[in-house]
Amino acid sequence: MRGHAPHEHGQGDGSGDRDGHAAHGHAHHPHGHGGAGCGGGHEAGDVIERAERLCQTRGLQFTRLRRDVLAAVAAEHRPLGAYDIAERMSAPGRRVAAVSVYRALDFLTEQGFVHRISSRNAFVSCGHEHGAGAGLVFLICRTCGGIDEMTAPAVESALDQTLAGTGFSPTSRILEVEGECGACRGRADEPNEPDRA
Ligand SMILES: [Zn+2]
Ligand SMILES: [Zn+2]
Numbered sequence: 001m002r003g004h005a006p007h008e009h010g011q012g013d014g015s016g017d018r019d020g021h022a023a024h025g026h027a028h029h030p031h032g033h034g035g036a037g038c039g040g041g042h043e044a045g046d047v048i049e050r051a052e053r054l055c056q057t058r059g060l061q062f063t064r065l066r067r068d069v070l071a072a073v074a075a076e077h078r079p080l081g082a083y084d085i086a087e088r089m090s091a092p093g094r095r096v097a098a099v100s101v102y103r104a105l106d107f108l109t110e111q112g113f114v115h116r117i118s119s120r121n122a123f124v125s126c127g128h129e130h131g132a133g134a135g136l137v138f139l140i141c142r143t144c145g146g147i148d149e150m151t152a153p154a155v156e157s158a159l160d161q162t163l164a165g166t167g168f169s170p171t172s173r174i175l176e177v178e179g180e181c182g183a184c185r186g187r188a189d190e191p192n193e194p195d196r197a
Helices: 016-026 042-057 064-074 082-089 098-110 152-165 184-189
Strands: 115-116 124-125 135-142 147-151 173-179
Touching: 042 064, 064 082, 064 098, 064 124, 082 098, 082 124, 098 115, 098 124, 115 135, 135 152, 152 173
Parallel strands: 135 173
Antiparallel strands: 115 124, 135 147
16 A cells, blocks of 8 residues: 555646646656646546556456446546546537446546545546555545545544444545645635646
């Protein structure tokens, strides 16, 4: 398990500074992708490649539908609801039912490729390699809607300590924190000064 610094999303003030991007600590493939800002910090291609590999290892079917749903979620740095996903995947003459999306999301969530954000009833993709019961903190920005995922071993151990002796066994240890992200705060505090080097 490794912690990582929250990457900045929605860096609209970064004037296309794609190099700053290596600082996230995620593995990036050299193929360029033209997303605006840094997105979720994990590139859709990487997320899908990893899911494909893991499904193979686990002997599971990575169907076209599952892949398409994951791709839709990974392309967005905001949590996406099932209906939004269905809409994105639908084309004239090819309507994708929300119920199929939900089924695919169940699978993807179970396998840890996406996380459900309860407070939004929406989903984000996960490019991290943490275990199923890992302590996670989601930072949800109310201003830009962006979301960052952090692994939080401290939360995990504090929670386990709290639960010790209750006989309760948590299957998830996920904390959703709402607030304002660094990029949005920077814009609010210093509207005329790009404050990041
Ligand atoms: Zn995750
Ligand atoms: Zn924000």
